[in-house]
Amino acid sequence: MQLGFIGFGEAAFELSNGLKQEGLQQISAYDGNLDDPIYGQIIRDRAAKAQVCLLDSPQKVINEANMIIVAVPADKTYGVSQTLKPYLKKSSIYIDVSASTPAIKKQVSENVTEQGALFVDAAMMGPLPVYKHKVPILASGSGADLFIELMTPYGMDICKVSDNPGDASAVKLIRSIYMKGVAALLIEMLEAAYEFRVEDLVISSISETMNGRTFEETMNRLVTGTAIHALRRSVELEGSIDMLESSQLDAVMTAAAKQKLQQLSQFNLKEKFKGQTPAHWLEVITALRTS
DSSP, X not given: OOEEEESOSHHHHHHHHHHHHTTOOOEEEEOTTXXXXXXXXXXXXXXXXXXXXXXSOHXXXXXXXXXXXXXXXXXXXXXXXXXXXXXXXXXXXXXXXXOOOHHHHHHHHHHHHTXXXXXXXXXXXXXXXXXGGGSEEEEESTTHHHHHHHHGGGTOEEEEEESSTTHHHHHHHHHHHHHHHHHHHHHHXXXXXXXXXXXXXXXXXXXXXXXXXXXXXXHHXXXXXXXXXXXXXXXXXXXHHHHHHHTTOOOHHHHHHHHHHHHHHTTOHHHHTTTOOOSSHHHHHHHHHHO
16 A cells, blocks of 8 residues: 655654554655745654655656645645646545544545545544554545545544545544633633632632533533533623623633523523423533424
8 A cells, every 4th residue: 555645744754753653654745835945854854754755746646646635724635626626536545634624524525426535534533643543533425434444554543424525524624612711711711720829729710610520421411411501601700700800811612601601591481391401412502402
């Protein structure tokens, strides 16, 4: 099997470096920044370290490789697929590892499959410098099964989501709502705790609340409880916002939480559930979706 990369940034370097150690010998790559006065040398140094053959055109990579991993920025994904489309072969497997939206992944898939090639929407779910080629990957699309079959022997950790392009990226981006959102919320909370010199007490108190149960249990409790008490909790956050703003601290995350709770209160879920906390978060989401 021959592997090719379109785009040889950090992701492609870490993947190819790990795959080389697993015994995959034939890896080539093309990067549009190869002649850049700054980035060109970085690309060459990475390729030399990973023992990857740099080629001077994407067409040459596609001609040599039957599996093509496209690792370009999300805003370049669709344009690159249009550029590569004329060169794709029916034996090609086109793997898009960008952080593009599900809608873009579907458009890229259409470009690829029109040529008779297979498409894989691959969502990498961890840091490449840590995991390298063993980074957990979610895969969807027409080529997901073959991608797993060919790359698992080289140590890659790939889990199929579905045959629908975009489904894997949907999981990644939805997960990011929480992972990036909670990080931003924590920073806002810690800034306030540090300002008032109560960081140890705040962290200890939250730890006691959060550590006693699993994530699923905590999530269920918070969502179902908020369904009944959204309005009261939004009012409580007004005090938090006043405190932050009076101390010249940013309150953007707290204000957003208050706004979301106010919106939830307008669905009158407390009345719909007759004042009783629902048993499962799915009841809340279903009620919101059907209101």
